[in-house]
Amino acid sequence: MLAAVEAGLVRRGGASARVTATACLGPCFDGPNAVIYPDGVWYGGLTSADADGLLDHLCDGVVTPRALDDDDA
Numbered sequence: 001m002l003a004a005v006e007a008g009l010v011r012r013g014g015a016s017a018r019v020t021a022t023a024c025l026g027p028c029f030d031g032p033n034a035v036i037y038p039d040g041v042w043y044g045g046l047t048s049a050d051a052d053g054l055l056d057h058l059c060d061g062v063v064t065p066r067a068l069d070d071d072d073a
Contacts, residue, residue, distance in 0.1 A: 001032060004051035005058075014059040030068065042068040 005019050025033045030044030036057050043054065043066050053064035 001046055001048050001051060004048050005054050008051055008055040009058065012055060012059045014055070017058040027068075039063075044068045 002019060002021055009015070009017055009019065024031070025035060025042075027033060027042075027044060032044075032046045034043045034046060034054060035041070036043075036054075039057075039061075041057065041063055043050065043064070046054075046066070050064075050066055053066055056062040056064060
């Protein structure tokens, strides 16, 4: 997943975004997780198939339906 998002950023020219691997972000039961800052939008239960949706958010600001509700994060 991480490699797919990093490669997608290169393809899309999203040079201002940074991707960082971390340990547990808190809601591990929903993992793998991602959080987009500064937006504060959380995504959970991710697979490699979700990389394009994360890229849409990182590059275009489009929050995908995979985003967790505030109650979930």
